[in-house]
Amino acid sequence: MEKLRAIRPRLQALLGPDGVVADALGRMLYEYDGGVDRGEPDLVVFPRSPDEVIAVLRLAREHGLAIIPRGAGTGLSGGAVARDGGIILSLNRMRKILSVEVENQRARVEPGVVNLELSERISGTGFYFVPDPSSQKACTIGGNVAENSGGPHTLAYGVTVNHVTGLEVVLADGEVLRTGGMAPDMPGYDLTGLMVGSEGTLGVVTAVTVKLTRKPEAVRTLLAIYDQVDRAAETVSAITAAGITPAALEMLDGFTLRAVEAAVQAGYPLDSAAVLLIEIEGLQEEVAEHAAAVEAVCRQAGAREVRQARDAAERGRLWAGRKQAFGAMGRICPNFYVMDGVIPRTRVGPVLRGIEAIGQRRGLRIGNIFHAGDGNLHPLVFFDGRQAGQLELAREASREIIQLCVEQGGSITGEHGVGMEKDELMPLIFSEADLDFMRWLKQAFNPEGRLNPGKMLPTYKSCRETALATRPELGKTIEARI
Amino acid sequence: MSAAAWAEWERRLGAEGFAWDAGRAVARPGDVEQTAAVVRWAGEEGIQIRVGQGGGNLAANAASPAAGAPAAANGGDTRGNGGAAANGAGAASSAVAAAPRPVLRLDLRRMRRLRFYEPGDLTAGWDAGATVAEVKAALAAHGQFLPLDGGGGAATLGAILAARRSGPLRHGFGTARDFVIGIEAVTAAGEIVHGGGKVVKNVAGYDLMRLLIGSAGTLAVITGVNCKVFPALAATETIAFTLADFAAAERLRSRLLHSPLRLIAWELTDGTVGGTGTGADGAEGPAAITALVRFQGSEAVRARYRRELAAIAAESGVEARAVEAEAEMWDRWEAERLPLAMGAPSGVAVELLRRTAEMAASGGRSLRFRGRLALGAFGLALAPELTGDARAAWPREWRTMAARVHGDAWLQDEAEPWYAAWRGMGQGARNDQAQGVGSGAHGDHAAGGRDLRREGDWMVRLKRHLDPRGLFGPAEAGA
Numbered sequence: 001m002e003k004l005r006a007i008r009p010r011l012q013a014l015l016g017p018d019g020v021v022a023d024a025l026g027r028m029l030y031e032y033d034g035g036v037d038r039g040e041p042d043l044v045v046f047p048r049s050p051d052e053v054i055a056v057l058r059l060a061r062e063h064g065l066a067i068i069p070r071g072a073g074t075g076l077s078g079g080a081v082a083r084d085g086g087i088i089l090s091l092n093r094m095r096k097i098l099s100v101e102v103e104n105q106r107a108r109v110e111p112g113v114v115n116l117e118l119s120e121r122i123s124g125t126g127f128y129f130v131p132d133p134s135s136q137k138a139c140t141i142g143g144n145v146a147e148n149s150g151g152p153h154t155l156a157y158g159v160t161v162n163h164v165t166g167l168e169v170v171l172a173d174g175e176v177l178r179t180g181g182m183a184p185d186m187p188g189y190d191l192t193g194l195m196v197g198s199e200g201t202l203g204v205v206t207a208v209t210v211k212l213t214r215k216p217e218a219v220r221t222l223l224a225i226y227d228q229v230d231r232a233a234e235t236v237s238a239i240t241a242a243g244i245t246p247a248a249l250e251m252l253d254g255f256t257l258r259a260v261e262a263a264v265q266a267g268y269p270l271d272s273a274a275v276l277l278i279e280i281e282g283l284q285e286e287v288a289e290h291a292a293a294v295e296a297v298c299r300q301a302g303a304r305e306v307r308q309a310r311d312a313a314e315r316g317r318l319w320a321g322r323k324q325a326f327g328a329m330g331r332i333c334p335n336f337y338v339m340d341g342v343i344p345r346t347r348v349g350p351v352l353r354g355i356e357a358i359g360q361r362r363g364l365r366i367g368n369i370f371h372a373g374d375g376n377l378h379p380l381v382f383f384d385g386r387q388a389g390q391l392e393l394a395r396e397a398s399r400e401i402i403q404l405c406v407e408q409g410g411s412i413t414g415e416h417g418v419g420m421e422k423d424e425l426m427p428l429i430f431s432e433a434d435l436d437f438m439r440w441l442k443q444a445f446n447p448e449g450r451l452n453p454g455k456m457l458p459t460y461k462s463c464r465e466t467a468l469a470t471r472p473e474l475g476k477t478i479e480a481r482i
Numbered sequence: 483m484s485a486a487a488w489a490e491w492e493r494r495l496g497a498e499g500f501a502w503d504a505g506r507a508v509a510r511p512g513d514v515e516q517t518a519a520v521v522r523w524a525g526e527e528g529i530q531i532r533v534g535q536g537g538g539n540l541a542a543n544a545a546s547p548a549a550g551a552p553a554a555a556n557g558g559d560t561r562g563n564g565g566a567a568a569n570g571a572g573a574a575s576s577a578v579a580a581a582p583r584p585v586l587r588l589d590l591r592r593m594r595r596l597r598f599y600e601p602g603d604l605t606a607g608w609d610a611g612a613t614v615a616e617v618k619a620a621l622a623a624h625g626q627f628l629p630l631d632g633g634g635g636a637a638t639l640g641a642i643l644a645a646r647r648s649g650p651l652r653h654g655f656g657t658a659r660d661f662v663i664g665i666e667a668v669t670a671a672g673e674i675v676h677g678g679g680k681v682v683k684n685v686a687g688y689d690l691m692r693l694l695i696g697s698a699g700t701l702a703v704i705t706g707v708n709c710k711v712f713p714a715l716a717a718t719e720t721i722a723f724t725l726a727d728f729a730a731a732e733r734l735r736s737r738l739l740h741s742p743l744r745l746i747a748w749e750l751t752d753g754t755v756g757g758t759g760t761g762a763d764g765a766e767g768p769a770a771i772t773a774l775v776r777f778q779g780s781e782a783v784r785a786r787y788r789r790e791l792a793a794i795a796a797e798s799g800v801e802a803r804a805v806e807a808e809a810e811m812w813d814r815w816e817a818e819r820l821p822l823a824m825g826a827p828s829g830v831a832v833e834l835l836r837r838t839a840e841m842a843a844s845g846g847r848s849l850r851f852r853g854r855l856a857l858g859a860f861g862l863a864l865a866p867e868l869t870g871d872a873r874a875a876w877p878r879e880w881r882t883m884a885a886r887v888h889g890d891a892w893l894q895d896e897a898e899p900w901y902a903a904w905r906g907m908g909q910g911a912r913n914d915q916a917q918g919v920g921s922g923a924h925g926d927h928a929a930g931g932r933d934l935r936r937e938g939d940w941m942v943r944l945k946r947h948l949d950p951r952g953l954f955g956p957a958e959a960g961a
Contacts, residue, residue: 103736103829104858126740148685161689162660166890179937181890182827184857185646185657188904188941189701193659193692197685217742237602243625243713282744285783342681344603374683375603411684418686429679429686437675438688444947456687 004042007063011045011087014055019046030070030088034135036337036391037078037420041068041088048093050170050206057204058174060087066450067172069200071111071143074135076338077419079147079199083454089204091142098207102127106165106182108209111142118210127212130157133415134323142205148197150415152248152322155373156281157213159415161196166209169195169202172446182209194441199417200452202445216281219247220291221309221318224276224298225269229253231302232274233349236372238297239278240345244290248279249373250322253352256329256367256380257321263328266321267314272304276372277322325369326380333365333382337394340416341405345375354404355379362397376414377405403428418456426458483507483529483584491586494523498592508587514609514666514674514705517590521703522672524586525953532955533588533699534641588703590640596620597706598680605680607664607708610640625714629655632816640704646696649816650776653854654746655712662691664708670949675702682710700955701948715746716778720808721791724801725771728836734773735832735855737794743787747776747812750832750855752848755863756815773855774805776812820852820861822877826884826891831858834887838862841883845872873897901945904938 011020021027021044031038042065047053060067066086073080082088095112102125109118115136119128132151133139139149145167150159157163166180180192195202226232232251239249252260252275257268268275276298280290295306309315329336343351352368359366359381370378379401383394402412406428413422426435439457442449488507492500499516501508511517524531590611597607601624608617615635621627631649633642641647648657655661664678667690677690694704725731731750738748749756753772777787788804795802805811826834832855839849842864853860868876877895884891894903 101827101829103739104827105739105829106827148689150683150685154683158656158660159683159685161692162656177937177940179940182888183825183890183892184828184854184859185648185825186890186892187696187823187894188901188938189697189944190659190692190695191937191940191944193689197689214739214742240604241602245713283742283779283783283786285786286744286779289780289783342679342683344600344605344681346600346602371683375681376683409679410681411679411686413686414681414683415685422686426687430676433673434676434687437669437673437690440948441688441693444944 003063003065007059007065007087008043010059011043011056014059015045015047015052019048019052020044021046030073030090031081033070033073033075033078033080034338035076035078035081035416035419035421036335036395037081037083039078039082039084039420041082042085044088044090046090046093050094050168050176053089053091053094053170053204053206054174054176056087056089057170057172060450061173061448064448064450066453067204068452069142069146069204071140071146072114072135072138074133074139075143075147075419076340076416077147077413077421079417079419079452079455080143081420083420086450086453091140091204091206094142094206095140097121100125100212101182102212104182105212106209107212108166108182108207109141110207111140111145111205113141115139115141115144122212125212126215128215129210130154130163130213131160134326141208141210145196145205145208146198146200147417148415150371150376152250152371153279154415155249155371156245156247161193163211163213164192164196164208165211167192167195167205168207170204170206172203172448172451176206177203180209197417199419199456201442201456203451216247216287218282218284218287219315220280220287221315222276222278222280222291222294222298223268223307223309223318224278224295224303225272225305225307226274226276226302227272227304228302229274229352230349232276233352233372235276235298235301235303236348237346238301239294239373242293242297244280244293244297246278246290246294246373247281248277249371250277251275251348251368251370251372252277252322252325253368255365256325256369259332259367260321260325260328260369263331264317264321264324266317266319267307268321269305276303277318322369329367329380329382333384335383335385335391335394336367337381337383337398338416339377339379339381339398339401340413341377341379341402341410342412342414343375343377343405343408343410345373347408347410348372348375351377351404351408355401358397358400358404362393362400364394364397366397366401371414374414375410377401399425420455423454423456423458426456487527491523495520501589503587506585506587508589510589510592512592514593514668517588517593517703517705518668518672518674520586520588521668521670521953525670525672525951527584528951529584529586530955531586531588531703531953533590533644533703590703590705591638593705594638597708599624601626603682604711604713605663605682605708606711607680607706608639609706610643610704611638613638614642621711622714626711627714628661628709628711631812634817639707643695643704643707644697644699650747650749650774650812650854652859653748653856654744657695659692659695661710661712662695662707663710665691665694665704666706667694667702667704669702670951670953674705678708680708698955700945702954716780717784718746718776718778718808719784719787720747720774720776720805720811721788721802722805723773723775723795724803725773726800727771728832728839730798730800731771731773731835731855732832734794734798734800735828737798738775739828739856741790741794743775743777743790745775745777745856747774748856749774749815749853750835750860751852752850754850754865755818755820755852755861756811776808815852820850820863821867821896822862822864823860823894824862824880824884824892825857825859826888828856828858830888830891831855831860834884834891835860837883837887838880841880877902901938901942904941 070080091111094110098108133149254273365382367380381394383390593609593611599606629651632647842849847864850863
């Protein structure tokens with residue numbers, strides 16, 4: 001408290017009266033991000049420039065306070081939540097597009113630029129920024145960098161790290177480090193790649209150099225409709241095996257698509273057990289061939305019907321169902337927990353059955369809407385947060401689902417990040433030596449541990465033992481990891 | 483170090499695990515545990531470790547024993563003289579301060595196991611000592627492949643990754659940093675650590691894959707990798723454009739950039755490298771600048787590419803021809819290693835090549851080049867090659883020249899110490915001296931009076947943090 005009393009007027013002098021939120025109500029608005037975790041920040045600050053970020057970091061260092069960087073707060077792993085107090089550093093007011101250099105296939109932006117805004121701004125050039133998280137209308141590019149965010153189209157084009165070539169980062173002591181740049185393949189260690197996905201634990205990003213990609217000539221969107229979930233799952237591996245890489249390959253199970261349809265009217269048939277939303281991009285000739293091949297694979301795998309969107313409007317409707325799905329879920333249950341796990345694409349069927357069994361055992365409804373093409377599951381665990389014990393029950397089910405993913409050779413997160421949601425689950429996939437190495441790496445950039453503390457790396461060494469005690473068979477999974 | 487002391491190593495590692503090669507001690511561990519033991523022993527005994535059968539651990543050399551950096555090139559490095567072998571070419575070994583520290587080579591070629599392969603998931607993992615030829619053969623059996631075209635078939639996966647070498651297919655498929663999804667390595671503490679996993683999408687933990695790939699064996703020994711693999715290429719074709727000058731090359735680059743074509747390779751060469759046949763078919767005079775584009779697909783798709791490319795050629799007034807036996811040509815493409823590498827933002831790279839050629843010409847030399855036109859990354863060579871002080875001065879002169887074109891342009895000379903390019907990279911970009919073409923990059927985030935740390939300094943700092951005793955490779959980086 002002493003520290004806060006001392007730093008507050010200095011921050012206010014630096015950032016102006018509207019640059020600091022200190023009242024209880026204002027701070028309460030920043031207790032959450034898009035996930036289920038919460039924590040109350042001591043202060044929230046809104047710098048407008050890299051210089052102000054530097055000054056905030058220097059002050060925080062002087063007063064020994066933690067810094068939690070935050071973009072739009074749409075993250076789903078509690079990455080932007082003040083787990084144990086500290087200052088939330090919102091980068092929302094740094095939203096300038098600094099340069100667009102189409103001939104260099106690059107743009108340079110401030111971290112608060114909204115993901116979709118960049119693509120919209122440059123749409124006349126024929127180029128766009130590829131990563132497209134479902135929250136792209138709100139989420140910021142700085143947040144995408146912190147979490148190494150994905151999206152439906154990462155199947156063909158990769159996650160955020162594949163589209164970032166340089167960063168400007170303010171380090172814990174207020175010094176500025178520029179990594180990479182506009183040139184390709186810069187020599188030496190890939191500090192840019194290390195920073196992307198480091199969840200705000202290594203530095204505060206104040207500028208991002210991104211790749212711009214030529215828009216495809218042709219796009220075709222297919223909806224494959226199934227009476228059995230297993231058939232849809234089999235289609236996923238059959239498409240992979242056929243050597244076709246769609247731009248996106250999404251799956252919605254019957255429960256989820258009905259909920260979506262009620263809210264969005266995307267055109268998903270209400271009596272189906274699952275649908276696949278498949279998008280193919282490229283040259284017209286290529287797209288026509290691949291669409292025909294995919295349609296044949298779907299039918300062969302048991303699709304009841306395969307529809308192709310006739311025009312952009314129909315395509316937009318099909319995607320609206322996918323992209324607005326999370327919003328639609330609010331209609332059927334007060335709360336839901338969006339999980340994020342990854343499995344090999346060959347295991348989609350068995351894992352979906354396993355998830356259903358977990359839901360039944362715990363008496364919870366679980367829907368599935370996910371990036372099937374890269375095995376990135378998003379089970380939605382529905383619960384009523386007003387009832388005591390329900391959130392805990394949902395968390396337990398979620399943990400069990402993640403364990404199932406790990407047993408199948410998968411990972412605990414494909415695109416949402418570890419944050420404070422899953423730091424304790426890291427020992428499911430990493431050994432103590434792995435985690436120690438990561439801790440030591442963090443030490444190089446964030447020696448006092450004041451940057452986003454309590455995120456990504458488990459705090460307590462005992463957690464591996466805890467995890468193994470609950471599920472001893474996981475020991476083997478860990479040993480057989482690589 | 484005395485022969486008797488090395489004898490103890492022979493005893494520990496056994497006949498298979500230890501060897502003398504041209505007077506140098508080489509450890510050949512059979513698995514990751516043995517690799518970790520070797521690293522720990524070396525740490526205890528103050529021995530330095532150089533990874534790679536080719537000897538040098540410099541990025542440019544580690545990858546490709548088949549391509550000009552054979553072990554024998556490290557002639558200066560004998561028992562007890564650890565300092566001399568940082569560079570396979572041996573041209574500037576004096577650039578690394580000689581330290582009387584014994585050196586142990588680490589050759590991972592006994593570790594070549596296919597660790598797992600799930601064709602249905604397009605994922606596979608190998609020991610780092612598996613060769614490109616072995617990897618290709620395993621994948622081809624299932625109609626799949628990895629774009630490992632940056633070295634010969636004898637190069638090991640570990641070497642390719644340490645050097646982050648890539649070839650023409652990098653245009654369509656990215657570098658190893660894009661397709662490696664999991665990594666196993668031995669740290670300077672002799673610990674076995676992992677990053678990533680076995681699935682194609684995974685953001686758990688720090689990205690050790692990206693950190694270690696391209697680290698030239700200076701942070702840890704890569705012992706295993708898991709990769710996202712690709713469906714094998716469909717039928718391919720290549721078209722070559724003969725270009726009158728750099729201006730024509732730049733016009734073609736920009737024209738193709740704005741076309742919807744999705745090429746899998748897109749190269750530019752002066753014609754003396756890469757085996758295009760331009761200079762070798764009996765034509766008089768210097769070979770012309772040539773751009774080559776490669777595409778794949780069904781006959782209908784390839785016909786579309788041919789049509790578009792012919793139209794672009796006609797419109798640009800350049801000659802285009804189909805390359806015969808293109809697959810064989812691409813196989814030979816990277817056979818000759820070029821000692822210099824440069825990179826620049828794609829929109830200024832051709833201009834920088836032009837100025838580089840001018841700079842070479844002013845010294846009475848011609849510039850040879852080959853590289854990724856759309857990306858702005860090229861291998862370079864001067865003919866005749868520079869030697870001695872002139873060679874040592876050239877990268878500095880180049881960096882001064884390049885900084886006026888774009889602050890982010892970089893050059894790596896395999897004859898320089900391993901960290902020189904990083905430091906050099908800092909010169910233009912980090913001092914914000916950039917003017918002229920592309921200088922808008924830094925915009926209102928220009929350095930001003932800020933305390934700006936240079937990336938190269940940070941790399942050295944990170945090296946010291948992760949390998950404080952300088953166990954892996956030359957430790958004089960902080961000089």
